[in-house]
Structures are given as C-alpha cells and as structure tokens.
Amino acid sequence: MTDIIPFARLMQGNEAIAEGALAAGARFFAGYPITPSTEIAEILAKKLPLVGGKFIQMEDELSSMAAVIGASLTGSKSMTATSGPGFSLKQENLGFAVLTEVPCVVVNVQRFGASTGIPTATAQGDIMQARWGTHGDHPMIALCPSSVQESFTLTIQAFNLSERFRTPVILLSEEITGHSRERVILPDPSKIEIINRKKPAAGIEKYLPYKPDADGIPPMANFGEGYRYHVTGLTHDQSGSPTTDAEKASFLTNRLHDKIMDHLDEITMTESFMTEDADVIVIAYGAVARAAKGAVRKARDMGIKAGLFRPITIWPFPAKETASMCAQAGSIIVPELNLGQLIGEVEKVAGKENRIIGINRVTGGMIRPDEILDAIKSEVRVKKHAK
Amino acid sequence: MQNSVEKYLRMDKLPHIWCPGCGNGIVLGAMVRAFTKINCNQNNTVIVSGIGCSSRAAGYMDFDTLHTTHGRALAFATGIKLAKPELKVFVIMGDGDAASIGGNHLIHAARRNIDLTAIIFNNHIYGMTGGQYSPLTPLDSMATTAPYNTIERNFDLAELAKAAGATYVARSTTYHATMLTNLIVAGATHKGFSLIEAVTACPVSYGRRNKMGSGYDMMIWQKEHAVPVQKARNLTPKEMQGKFAVGELYKAEAPEYTEVYDLLIKKAQGIPKEG
Incomplete structure (x- = not known):
C-alpha cells in the first residue's frame, strides 16, 4: 500500500512528482542520477517495491529511456526522470517511443545552462528541446508545473495523456519547483481519474498494431498477451512491418501528428x-x-x-x-x-x-x-x- | 506437412533482405531449430534486436518482436524482463551493435546476470552501411573506413562477457550450424545472462575486400579457423594465433537479477522468507 491519504502534506516538488507517478499507477522506473532530479529516483527506489513495482538504476540515460519503453510494452506504466544533459541523451529513444507509440512519461527538471551548466541553478532552457529535441517530424506533449501541488497533479495528467494518446509525455519542471517545499493537498485515491491504454477488442482475427481507430489511435496489446506483433523504429505499415512506400510513410507521419492536433481540447490546459x-x-x-x-x-x-x-x-x-x-x-x-x-x-x-x-x-x-x-x-x- | 520450424517464422515476411552468400539466414535457422528443440512458447517469448543486417531477423520470427535503436537492444530487453519476468527474452545483435555502440549495455546486462539470451551475429563488419570496421574486425583487415587496413585490436567478445559477469558464454559458426543450435538451446535454458557468439560470413562487405572468396569459401575459412574448446584449452597462445575456440566456453551459477528483485520486494514489504 502507498501511504497516499487525502490530506495536506509538506512536500518537495520532486517528491510530488514521485507521489503523482504512484497515484497514476506507475509501476516501473528506470533512471540515472542527475541533479536536480535525483530525488525522484531515490523516492521511487524506495516506494515502487512497496506496491510490487520495479525500479532500476540503469548504466546511463540512453538505457533508462530504453528500459522504460520495454517495460511499457509489457503493460507497466513507466517513467524516467532527468535534467538537461540527460534529456539530451534521452532524445534518441524518446523519438523511438513517439514513432512506435509506446506510452511513457519523461520528467525533465530543468537546470541552468548549455552543456553541464550550473547543475544546482534553475532555468527554462529546454522549452525548444522538449519540442524538437528528437529528430524528424513528430508530435510532442509537454506539461509545465508551476507549483509543488501541480507537480503532483500534472504527473497524473502526463500518464493519462500518454495512455490516452499512445505517446510519450514530457513533464517539464524546473530546479526551483523541484526543490521547493510547499503544502500539497493529496486527493482521495479513489477520486483520481486514471486513464488506461485502449486494448484490442476481444476475439479479433488479425491484430494490426498500427491500424488506428476513428480517433487516430491504434489499440495497444501488451507483449506476452499472444498477439505476437512487430514493433520497429523504422517507418512501418499498419501491421508494424518496415516500409519505404511513399503513401504509407506519409500516412503514418501525418497520423502521428493528427492524433495529437485533432484532440487539442483534451490536451490543452491553460x-x-x-x-x-x-x-x-x-x-x-x-x-x-x-x-x-x-x-x-x-x-x-x-x-x-x-x-x-x-x-x-x-x-x-x-x-x-x-x-x-x-x-x-x-x-x-x-x-x-x-x-x-x-x-x-x-x-x-x-x-x-x-x-x-x-x-x-x-x-x-x-x-x-x-x-x-x-x-x-x-x-x-x-x-x-x-x- | 508444415515444417516444424515454420511455425516460428512469419512466412509472409520472407524472403529476407540479406545478400546472396550471407550467413545470417543460417543463424536464424539455428535459432528457430533451437526453438523447436525447447518447444518454445511463442506467446510467452519476446525477441528484441538492435540495428544492422542481423537485427532484421527479429521481424521474420513469429513472436512479440521489438526492433529497437542501434546498440540499445539489451536495455530495452532489460525493461521487458524486469517488468514481466515470466517472459522469455532473446536478444539479437550484430558485432558493431553489441560491442561498439552497445558495449556499455552489454557489460552491464552481463554484470546484472539478468535472464536474457543474447545472440551476437558476428560478421566482423558493419554490413548494412557498406563495410566499415567494427570492434570485432580482425586486426589488419581492409574496410571502407580502413583503406590502409585496421590498426585497432579487436575484442574477444566471449572473454569480455565472461569478465563482465555473464554466466553462460559460447561461440559457434555458421559452418558449425548444428553446434550453434545446441548452444542456443543451452543458453536459452540457462538461468542468467547468456551470450552466444555466432560467427557468420559477410562476403559482400567484408569477404570481398579481404580476398576471402564467396560465402561458401568463408564458411570453409570458419571450418579451418575454429578450434573445439576442449582442444583449444590444450593449445598455446601461439598455436591459437589467428584461430578461435568454439563450443561452450564458460558456464557458472549466480543469482539471477529478476529473482533477486523479487526477494527485494518481499524484503521491502516485510514478508518473511520461506522455509
């Protein structure tokens, strides 16, 4: 059992992100130590096993992102957390998650400067990296919390949006929010809205993992459920097989874009x-x-x-x-x-x-x-x- | 009657993309024969691969298959195995994939002794990009990025994996295809991190530039340079010069990562140990 109870607690921003992840149903975290996001990993290393979840400190940022995608493919809600230098390294497999439509949450607690910068100082320098950091045309959802309370609620929202739209979602926090301590009202867990990925309809003859429903989003089977489907970072057709066909390439690229842009009413918060x-x-x-x-x-x-x-x-x-x-x-x-x-x-x-x-x-x-x-x-x- | 290996293949995705004379099909054949031998449950098995010629093999097999980014296959596989340990996970990589860009993931997967079966298609070259040298290209070989021959020493991947903590290490060749099948069976049934290196021919991007002849000639080269491990142990380094050992090179027992993690969960939750 988590110790989430519906009352006020004094909490650090990074702690609120960890608690938000648990409340959203996250059961897998892979990460690598980096200031100023490390507390998220430390807290989840302690708390995930308590709910039967898994934490792993990977050998680097690249593999953390990869492990998160692998875990999500088995049905585990998965997250990683980092800061600017690590976010640069995540971009490779962040793009893989976009193209293969694997839900996951990537937290970037921004710190100051290009390169190593000032690890303990705050900044908002990764706004454009969040949008265009990974190569090629792709959609991206990123949320920006202003407070410790919002660090909690937006982490849940990030998971919900990633599951709803089969896409990675970036939570773009900042050192100052991550390390601030404020009062947070934790809701009754039964009152939190949780969205889970859409599953293939029972009894379908042939599962096409990238055949979208009318809303542009394909239902997602978990690995190990008997669907036996192919996932690749190559441009693919609806069966998941690689293709260089111009029409199919254009269809996929546009669909990935449209599945987000056609649902702005569900995504945009201001x-x-x-x-x-x-x-x-x-x-x-x-x-x-x-x-x-x-x-x-x-x-x-x-x-x-x-x-x-x-x-x-x-x-x-x-x-x-x-x-x-x-x-x-x-x-x-x-x-x-x-x-x-x-x-x-x-x-x-x-x-x-x-x-x-x-x-x-x-x-x-x-x-x-x-x-x-x-x-x-x-x-x-x-x-x-x-x- | 359906050939027994066909059930493990996506027959509608064949023929494969590999060049005439390429040995990758033989390694793929050894894998599906091994699946037949262990009566592999297709619905409970995942095949993960990286990037390169060899990694296309995943798409031809009828399982949940994941064709990942260059070098990262073991990291994706680690996430899959840790999140759902009841899945059997095979990982296909090439020599550049596993030993160069993925070298760090290789040593750490070995160090954790996580129950993954890694099969390295070692064709001694980056084939898909047209013949650049890899960390397993033999010293003094010609490659497009080594027009004056390679000056870098090559890894012994089996020794590297063993030193890093792998608990099952083996090597075979496409010439020794039956042995390769048997070693994959042994690796798959071993609990812990197992690595099987499959020496395979790339006549187009490696053999041609190094005057090794056709795919057939390169298999004869494999026959002549592979030394059974029992025999190799009695040979001096000088006698093994230019040759390599094949067979089961190393086997050990050690706690497996996901099993240890389950114990950690029990410990964290205060559940007493059984017995």
Missing part, C-alpha cells in the same frame, strides 16, 4: 488570471508564472488593467488561446528564464499591432515580481504617450 479586461497581459509558464501573478496583483492594486495567461500544456503550444489574448491586449510581456524561447510561439500568433516584450534572465536565478511589474508599468506609459 490558466487565465484577470485577463478579461486586461490591456497588458503577461504570458508566463512554470515557476516564472508565480512571479508574474504577483506582479499582476500589484498592478491591479495600482489600478492598471493587467492579466496573466499561463500555458500549462506548453506543447502543443496553445496557439488559439494565445491569439485571443493578443487580440484583446495591446501589450504582451513574456518573461522567461532563457534568452527567449516561447516568445517566438507568441510572436507567431500575435497581430501586427501587438507589442511583444520579453524579459529574459540567464543568471541561474529567478525573475522577481517587481521586474515584471516595472515592465507592465512601462507598457502603460507607452500607451499614454501613444494617446
């Missing part, structure tokens, strides 16, 4: 705070959104019509929702702990009349609320001058 009448909207995600919310509150106290829009699902980027923010507010402020990654997505959907202002910090530290407030105030001044 938070809008005081945006209804806002002239200035801050678009922020992860830990930075908390500083942004503080700044918006202070601005409102000063009579400035400011608001916050927070993408929780960061990939696919909530383009439609962002466009409506841009249509409403003249000024959009995008604070990020990088040199400007998500701002490019905002610029893609913004109108010509929008002013898009980035606040970028690459020190390993946070952006303070007053820095965002200053940017909001300066936008108000710009507007006054314009009038």
Whole structure:
C-alpha cells in the first residue's frame, strides 16, 4: 500500500512528482542520477517495491529511456526522470517511443545552462528541446508545473495523456519547483481519474498494431498477451512491418501528428488570471508564472488593467488561446528564464499591432515580481504617450 | 506437412533482405531449430534486436518482436524482463551493435546476470552501411573506413562477457550450424545472462575486400579457423594465433537479477522468507 491519504502534506516538488507517478499507477522506473532530479529516483527506489513495482538504476540515460519503453510494452506504466544533459541523451529513444507509440512519461527538471551548466541553478532552457529535441517530424506533449501541488497533479495528467494518446509525455519542471517545499493537498485515491491504454477488442482475427481507430489511435496489446506483433523504429505499415512506400510513410507521419492536433481540447490546459479586461497581459509558464501573478496583483492594486495567461500544456503550444489574448491586449510581456524561447510561439500568433516584450534572465536565478511589474508599468506609459 | 520450424517464422515476411552468400539466414535457422528443440512458447517469448543486417531477423520470427535503436537492444530487453519476468527474452545483435555502440549495455546486462539470451551475429563488419570496421574486425583487415587496413585490436567478445559477469558464454559458426543450435538451446535454458557468439560470413562487405572468396569459401575459412574448446584449452597462445575456440566456453551459477528483485520486494514489504 502507498501511504497516499487525502490530506495536506509538506512536500518537495520532486517528491510530488514521485507521489503523482504512484497515484497514476506507475509501476516501473528506470533512471540515472542527475541533479536536480535525483530525488525522484531515490523516492521511487524506495516506494515502487512497496506496491510490487520495479525500479532500476540503469548504466546511463540512453538505457533508462530504453528500459522504460520495454517495460511499457509489457503493460507497466513507466517513467524516467532527468535534467538537461540527460534529456539530451534521452532524445534518441524518446523519438523511438513517439514513432512506435509506446506510452511513457519523461520528467525533465530543468537546470541552468548549455552543456553541464550550473547543475544546482534553475532555468527554462529546454522549452525548444522538449519540442524538437528528437529528430524528424513528430508530435510532442509537454506539461509545465508551476507549483509543488501541480507537480503532483500534472504527473497524473502526463500518464493519462500518454495512455490516452499512445505517446510519450514530457513533464517539464524546473530546479526551483523541484526543490521547493510547499503544502500539497493529496486527493482521495479513489477520486483520481486514471486513464488506461485502449486494448484490442476481444476475439479479433488479425491484430494490426498500427491500424488506428476513428480517433487516430491504434489499440495497444501488451507483449506476452499472444498477439505476437512487430514493433520497429523504422517507418512501418499498419501491421508494424518496415516500409519505404511513399503513401504509407506519409500516412503514418501525418497520423502521428493528427492524433495529437485533432484532440487539442483534451490536451490543452491553460490558466487565465484577470485577463478579461486586461490591456497588458503577461504570458508566463512554470515557476516564472508565480512571479508574474504577483506582479499582476500589484498592478491591479495600482489600478492598471493587467492579466496573466499561463500555458500549462506548453506543447502543443496553445496557439488559439494565445491569439485571443493578443487580440484583446495591446501589450504582451513574456518573461522567461532563457534568452527567449516561447516568445517566438507568441510572436507567431500575435497581430501586427501587438507589442511583444520579453524579459529574459540567464543568471541561474529567478525573475522577481517587481521586474515584471516595472515592465507592465512601462507598457502603460507607452500607451499614454501613444494617446 | 508444415515444417516444424515454420511455425516460428512469419512466412509472409520472407524472403529476407540479406545478400546472396550471407550467413545470417543460417543463424536464424539455428535459432528457430533451437526453438523447436525447447518447444518454445511463442506467446510467452519476446525477441528484441538492435540495428544492422542481423537485427532484421527479429521481424521474420513469429513472436512479440521489438526492433529497437542501434546498440540499445539489451536495455530495452532489460525493461521487458524486469517488468514481466515470466517472459522469455532473446536478444539479437550484430558485432558493431553489441560491442561498439552497445558495449556499455552489454557489460552491464552481463554484470546484472539478468535472464536474457543474447545472440551476437558476428560478421566482423558493419554490413548494412557498406563495410566499415567494427570492434570485432580482425586486426589488419581492409574496410571502407580502413583503406590502409585496421590498426585497432579487436575484442574477444566471449572473454569480455565472461569478465563482465555473464554466466553462460559460447561461440559457434555458421559452418558449425548444428553446434550453434545446441548452444542456443543451452543458453536459452540457462538461468542468467547468456551470450552466444555466432560467427557468420559477410562476403559482400567484408569477404570481398579481404580476398576471402564467396560465402561458401568463408564458411570453409570458419571450418579451418575454429578450434573445439576442449582442444583449444590444450593449445598455446601461439598455436591459437589467428584461430578461435568454439563450443561452450564458460558456464557458472549466480543469482539471477529478476529473482533477486523479487526477494527485494518481499524484503521491502516485510514478508518473511520461506522455509
């Protein structure tokens, strides 16, 4: 039995991810030590055996990702956790999981800098790597928690989305959230919605592992259930066999894309705070959104019509929702702990009349609320001058 | 009457992609004959492979089959076996796959003594990409990336696996196909990590450049350079120069990883040991 009980607990962000995984039904974890995500592995090494699950410390990040996919193919809900340098190494088999449609969850607790960087400092530098880190055209789902509470709930969501859409899901946390301690309300386990992968209908004559249902998602048999099917990272037909046929290659690539993009209503999660009448909207995600919310509150106290829009699902980027923010507010402020990654997505959907202002910090530290407030105030001044 | 090995093959996926004279079909044949001998349960067996000519073999066999990324087959297999230990897992790799890009996974799977049966198709070359040297290419061989012949010493993969902790190590050739079948049977029935190296001919990408003749000639080469292990043990290193031992090279008993993990679960849950 896990000790999940429906009441408040003081918890670290990484601990909440581990607890969220257990609550979601994860029964397999393979990982490799790396700051600042190691606590997730340490906690699951202790807790998985208690529920009959399996933990293994693999020889490297590449093999951790591989073992997770292998375990998921047998029906175990599986996860790995890492940080930037390890995330780079995961990309190889992350792409394999996308193409072979094997559900799994990959946690990246982001740390500062390119290469080894500053392992103990926070950042949001892997936004684009989460989207395009593995080669070739592929869809990707990534979720971005802002708090310890959300680290718990979004880990469950990550598992649910991966099972629902037969795809790996990235949980993109940050050092500061991973290592913060906050109060978390743990729900009654019986009240948590759990989604499991769709299985082949009973009594089917010939199982085609990559023949989609009407929703674009093929039912998934587990290894060892007697279906005897082939899984390959080569471009394949509906039977799973390799193909170089142009039409089949195009069908598969488009289907993988469409099965995600046709269900954005199930995938996209956002938070809008005081945006209804806002002239200035801050678009922020992860830990930075908390500083942004503080700044918006202070601005409102000063009579400035400011608001916050927070993408929780960061990939696919909530383009439609962002466009409506841009249509409403003249000024959009995008604070990020990088040199400007998500701002490019905002610029893609913004109108010509929008002013898009980035606040970028690459020190390993946070952006303070007053820095965002200053940017909001300066936008108000710009507007006054314009009038 | 259906040939008894055919039930283990996806006959609709044949003919295979391998070149004329390639020995990989003989290794595949040895595998399915071994399956017949151990009366292998197709619904309870998984075949995992890496990348390269040999790894295409997985797709021709009628099991749950997983054709993975280059070098990582053992890591995927480790996840499968640990998550569901009741599955029997075979792993097919080539020499570049297992000894170069997958070398780290090989030594750690051996160290854990996880119950996987690894079959290495050793054709001494990267065949699918057209003949680049691998860690098992013999010293002073011609390869497209060694136009002045190789200057790197080659691994003895059997010795490497043994040193890393494998508890069953064997080697045979496509010439010694019956022996190969028997060694796969022994490896499959051994509990723990077993490695069977199958020396196979690549006349197109290795033999041609090294003036070894046709696939047939290369099998004669195998016959002339393979020394039964009992005999090899009595020969000096000088007498074994350029030759290699075939047969059951090493066998030991050691705790198997997934069984030890089950004990760990009992320990964590406070369940007392039986007996």
